[in-house]
Amino acid sequence: MKGTVKLNREFVYAYKKGKKIVSDCMVFHYYKNRTNTCRLGITVSKVVGKAHDRNRAKRLIRAVYRECMPQTKYGYNVIIVARAKMAYAPYERVKASMKYCIEKSELE
Secondary structure (H helix, E strand, O other): OOEEOOOHHHHHHHHHHOEEEEOOOEEEEEEEOOOOOOEEEEEOOOOOOOHHHHHHHHHHHHHHHHHHHHHOOOOEEEEEEEOHHHHHOOHHHHHHHHHHHHHHOOOO
């Protein structure tokens, strides 16, 4: 993971102009950036649960992203929106969901 997406306009751009893939645990938005790095942005709303559930979801997403992204292309901003099922999903389910999204996208 080389960097993070932090600016609101980058999130909005991903939602409006980027491509989207939906799985059971997450919504995977991505678009091409003008650099040679992949950047990650994570959104977890209160639908997922209390603060400790949202923090767990973010930690899971980061861990799975680190494991899955070395096989992908560089030069994309990836925004992951956690869905309600993410709160109690085991690591393997989140990993399978991420792999599904990467296979469906043009990142592989």
